[in-house]
Amino acid sequence: MSTVIAEGVIHVTNDCKACDHCTSICPTGAISGMLGQKHHIDPRLCVNCGQCLINCPFGAISDASSVEMVRQALNDSTKIVVVQEAPAVRVALGEEFGLAPGTNVKNKMYAALRKLGFDRVYDTEFTADLTIMEEGTELIHRVFNALGVEGFESSGPLPQFTSCCPAWIKYAEDKYPHILPHISSAKSPQQMFGPVAKTYGAMKLNVDPEDMIVVSVMPCTAKKYECDRPEMIASGFKDVDYVITTRELAEMIKADGIDFLNLADEDADKFIGLSTGAATIFGATGGVMEAALRTAYEILSEEKLDKVEFEAVRGLAPVREATVEIPVKALGTKLPVHVCVVTGLKYVDSVIEDVLAGRSTYHFIEVMNCPGGCINGGGQPIRRDTY
Amino acid sequence: MSIFKEKEGFTRRQFLKGSAILAVTVVVTGVFAKFGVDIYKASDDYIAERVQGLYTLDESMAIRRSHNNPEIAQIYQEFLSPGGVNPVSEKAHHLLHTRYGKDIPALIEELEHHDEDHAA
Amino acid sequence: MSEIKGKVLKHDQQTRMMHWVHLICFIILGLTGIAFYWDINIISNIFGGPANASLVHRWTGVLFLTGPTIYILLNFERFSRFIDTISTFTKNDIAWLKTMGGYVPFIKVEHAPPQDKYNAGQKILGGLIIIGCLLIILTGFPMWLWRYTLPAAFLSMCYNIHFWTAIIMILLVGGHFFLAAIHPKSRVEFASMMMDGYVDAEITAHHNESWFNELQKVE
Ligand code: HEM
Ligand code: SF4
Ligand code: SF4
Ligand code: SF4
Numbered sequence: 001m002s003t004v005i006a007e008g009v010i011h012v013t014n015d016c017k018a019c020d021h022c023t024s025i026c027p028t029g030a031i032s033g034m035l036g037q038k039h040h041i042d043p044r045l046c047v048n049c050g051q052c053l054i055n056c057p058f059g060a061i062s063d064a065s066s067v068e069m070v071r072q073a074l075n076d077s078t079k080i081v082v083v084q085e086a087p088a089v090r091v092a093l094g095e096e097f098g099l100a101p102g103t104n105v106k107n108k109m110y111a112a113l114r115k116l117g118f119d120r121v122y123d124t125e126f127t128a129d130l131t132i133m134e135e136g137t138e139l140i141h142r143v144f145n146a147l148g149v150e151g152f153e154s155s156g157p158l159p160q161f162t163s164c165c166p167a168w169i170k171y172a173e174d175k176y177p178h179i180l181p182h183i184s185s186a187k188s189p190q191q192m193f194g195p196v197a198k199t200y201g202a203m204k205l206n207v208d209p210e211d212m213i214v215v216s217v218m219p220c221t222a223k224k225y226e227c228d229r230p231e232m233i234a235s236g237f238k239d240v241d242y243v244i245t246t247r248e249l250a251e252m253i254k255a256d257g258i259d260f261l262n263l264a265d266e267d268a269d270k271f272i273g274l275s276t277g278a279a280t281i282f283g284a285t286g287g288v289m290e291a292a293l294r295t296a297y298e299i300l301s302e303e304k305l306d307k308v309e310f311e312a313v314r315g316l317a318p319v320r321e322a323t324v325e326i327p328v329k330a331l332g333t334k335l336p337v338h339v340c341v342v343t344g345l346k347y348v349d350s351v352i353e354d355v356l357a358g359r360s361t362y363h364f365i366e367v368m369n370c371p372g373g374c375i376n377g378g379g380q381p382i383r384r385d386t387y
Numbered sequence: 388m389s390i391f392k393e394k395e396g397f398t399r400r401q402f403l404k405g406s407a408i409l410a411v412t413v414v415v416t417g418v419f420a421k422f423g424v425d426i427y428k429a430s431d432d433y434i435a436e437r438v439q440g441l442y443t444l445d446e447s448m449a450i451r452r453s454h455n456n457p458e459i460a461q462i463y464q465e466f467l468s469p470g471g472v473n474p475v476s477e478k479a480h481h482l483l484h485t486r487y488g489k490d491i492p493a494l495i496e497e498l499e500h501h502d503e504d505h506a507a
Numbered sequence: 508m509s510e511i512k513g514k515v516l517k518h519d520q521q522t523r524m525m526h527w528v529h530l531i532c533f534i535i536l537g538l539t540g541i542a543f544y545w546d547i548n549i550i551s552n553i554f555g556g557p558a559n560a561s562l563v564h565r566w567t568g569v570l571f572l573t574g575p576t577i578y579i580l581l582n583f584e585r586f587s588r589f590i591d592t593i594s595t596f597t598k599n600d601i602a603w604l605k606t607m608g609g610y611v612p613f614i615k616v617e618h619a620p621p622q623d624k625y626n627a628g629q630k631i632l633g634g635l636i637i638i639g640c641l642l643i644i645l646t647g648f649p650m651w652l653w654r655y656t657l658p659a660a661f662l663s664m665c666y667n668i669h670f671w672t673a674i675i676m677i678l679l680v681g682g683h684f685f686l687a688a689i690h691p692k693s694r695v696e697f698a699s700m701m702m703d704g705y706v707d708a709e710i711t712a713h714h715n716e717s718w719f720n721e722l723q724k725v726e
Contacts, residue, residue: 017543017666018543018557018561019650019654019662019666020654020655021654021655021657021659021662023655024654024655024656034558034561035558035561035565035651035654036543036551036557036558036559036560036561036562036564037556037557037558037561038557055659056659057659057660057662057663057666058663058666087441088437088441090444091437091440091441091444092437095433100436101432101433101436101437101440102433102436102437102438102439102440102441102443103440104440104443104444106444126456126458126459128453129453129454129456129459130453130459130462130483132453132454133453133454133459133463133472133474134474134475134479134483134484136453136474137474137475138475141475163485169487172487172488173487173488177488177489180487180488180490183487185484185485185486186483186484186485187483187484187485191485192482192483195482195483196462196482196483199466199482200462200465200466200467203466229491230491230495231485231486231491231494231495231498232485233495233498233499234481234482234483234498234501235482236501270458271458271461271462272458272462273458274456274457274458275448275456276448276450276451276452276453276455276456277444277445277446277447277448277450277451277452278445278451278452278453279453279456280441280444280445280448281441281442281445283437283441284437284438284441284442285438287441291453294451294452294453295452295453295454298452298454299454305452308451308452314442316434316435316438371431371434372431372434372435372437372438373438375434375437375438375440375441376433376434376437380437383430383433384430384658384659384660384663385426385429385430385432385433385660386425386426386429386430386660386661389512389513389514389708389724389725390513390514390515390516390724390725391513391514391515391516391708391711391719391722391723391724391725392515392516392722392723392725393516393588393624393721393722393723394721394722394723395584396584397584397587397588397591398591400591401584401587401588401590401591402587404587404590404591404594405583405584405586405587405588405590405591406587408590408637409579412641415641415645416641416645419645423649423657423661426657426658426660426661427656427657427658427661430658430659430660430661431658
């Protein structure tokens with residue numbers, strides 16, 4: 001079944017120069033048009049990843065924007081507007097203010113968001129940690145089920161795919177419906193944050209969730225589509241109201257004349273704002289995998305890792321695989337866990353075909369649409385480096 | 388009525404100039420290609436730099452494992468699985484898990500009636 | 508100067524063919540290219556819509572490159588003499604440039620300084636056309652063949668160079684056409700390049716005095 005949102009987030013504007021570059025960027029073949037012909041995106045095939053947008057030589061592709069709605073909410077004194085920011089935003093936002101790529105501006109970002117008028121500044125990294133708890137536990141259940149351990153019969157099949165990337169989810173729904181039982185049922189960190197904020201968060205703040213507006217700052221255009229999915233209403237309200245991109249946040253900061261580089265460092269707000277290094281690396285390809293391994297290893301082995309870095313899943317190659325031996329205390333044996341990391345949706349097809357054909361020996365597969373992970377998402381600052 | 392023509396052949400100087408212009412063309416093409424290759428190589432460097440930015444930030448963090456996040460323990464104990472840290476509890480399942488593809492209409496149905504079920 | 512009777516072979520057959528090929532290609536390339544830039548459907552429809560116009564543009568581009576290349580390889584001697592001529596600037600050329608060869612209405616010239624096979628203006632035009640063709644070819648082919656691999660920064664740079672060079676070249680060629688085909692003083696040369704290659708000897712002796720003095724009388 002094809003997913004629900006009809007018009008899509010990403011559109012080719014009239015500035016298209018028909019250079020045909022984008023058709024090679026698009027992982028789904030959603031862009032049609034030949035050299036010399038204005039190009040067009042088919043929203044049914046498009047997964048809203050925005051890779052074409054950041055790679056169009058003429059800036060001729062645009063994404064639907066919610067900045068106006070966010071401004072309205074910020075100006076509405078009856079609303080309590082809370083904000084979450086994805087890990088990848090903090091190492092790229094600075095580029096819009098002249099800093100080098102990779103410079104961490106997390107604490108200035110919190111400060112800038114408060115200056116923009118957000119009532120509470122939280123962090124998507126908190127729900128990234130939550131994702132690891134939920135998705136990691138789900139993985140352990142699936143592994144136990146496959147090993148025949150009693151009490152886990154209702155768990156899904158192996159391998160388990162990650163579910164953080166809405167572009168990947170839509171791609172699987174559109175093209176490989178039979179793979180869906182393999183995808184972790186855990187929501188992405190952004191979509192965990194929404195219902196957590198409007199239930200637990202509202203409770204802690206003692207406010208009516210109806211008056212709460214949840215805004216996300218994301219490196220990603222597919223997140224705009226994700227928050228509009230009709231099933232994202234677990235809190236009883238629309239879980240995440242608006243998504244703005246890293247670029248749009250930078251624009252808002254500039255429009256308000258905030259002197260970003262000279263802001264004093266601030267911290268995120270309490271209860272759903274604290275995060276760990278494991279959540280931080282979600283923004284890089286292999287990061288979800290590494291964070292999951294850190295937790296799964298320590299929980300299953302009941303030992304502390306000397307070294308939390310899993311170099312084997314790092315790197316920028318489109319498909320990487322590794323095997324991690326985890327001594328499982330409960331079973332009394334060593335379990336070799338086979339993992340795979342895919343970055344770039346173009347490379348996922350063969351991995352999926354293997355799983356569907358029963359050839360795959362992996363336990364856990366991370367899939368991120370964007371080459372390099374979310375740090376290179378469709379909502380990030382656009383770079384045209386020439387040397 | 389007479390016909391005038393140029394002398395055939397070329398002088399040494401003409402030969403050198405003709406060859407030089409061809410050589411310059413080749414060199415300009417090469418420089419242009421080199422320029423293109425350099426831009427090609429540099430154009431994706433930012434990806435590795437941003438990734439490194441995250442790894443460096445990770446190393447600087449006091450806590451580096453998700454299950455050691457005190458606010459995570461707190462939300463499970465106070466809210467998601469009162470009294471303990473039990474992921475995939477009923478409440479966690481309701482708020483933090485979803486379904487895909489053809490299972491979505493049923494999920495929406497369930498979510499829309501969730502409050503009534505709990506009230507009953 | 509005494510009476511000079513006869514004809515001068517200024518451009519031989521291959522030169523004239525090459526010039527024709529290049530000219531027709533240039534017009535087609537210019538028309539289709541301008542149609543892309545300003546989305547002029549009337550033009551692209553002549554070629555069967557934008558996608559086909561682009562195909563025509565690119566394959567005409569191949570001819571635009573191979574025509575002169577083959578000519579140069581087959582006629583290296585003539586090419587070398589041409590390069591020598593257009594790259595040599597004498598006192599006379601400078602003097603010619605100062606008066607703009609008498610083409611500008613408000614500068615009156617009694618007797619223009621003796622010129623080579625090409626006058627100083629034509630020499631400059633020749634140089635610019637070579638540079639322009641090189642730039643447009645160097646950018647056009649990557650825009651076509653490596654449009655998928657090249658990064659956005661390089662592609663947009665190619666488009667900019669391609670477009671602005673094209674515009675400048677179209678203006679230059681327009682001026683060239685005006686002087687060679689319309690201006691009463693110089694249009695006598697038109698038939699030479701476009702038709703049989705000959706110019707009247709007396710006119711040559713007047714317009715291209717230095718060159719004429721070096722010519723051989725064959726009959
Ligand atoms: C020598 C070979 C040439 C090649 C391989 C070439 C190739 C191309 C290509 C691939 C494009 C991209 C647009 C498309 O195809 O839809 C283009 C655009 C264009 N070309 Fe050429 N071209 C050549 C020569 C020329 C010449 C001689 C002219 C001008 C007289 C010219 C004028 C243009 C213009 C104005 C555009 C539009 C540029 C823009 O949209 O910014 N081209 N050319
Ligand atoms: S990359 Fe941009 S300009 Fe080129 S065809 Fe695609 S949308 Fe048009
Ligand atoms: S947003 Fe992604 S999927 Fe959609 S057209 Fe662009 S590159 Fe293709
Ligand atoms: S990889 Fe990250 S930025 Fe890219 S589409 Fe997926 S979630 Fe969005």
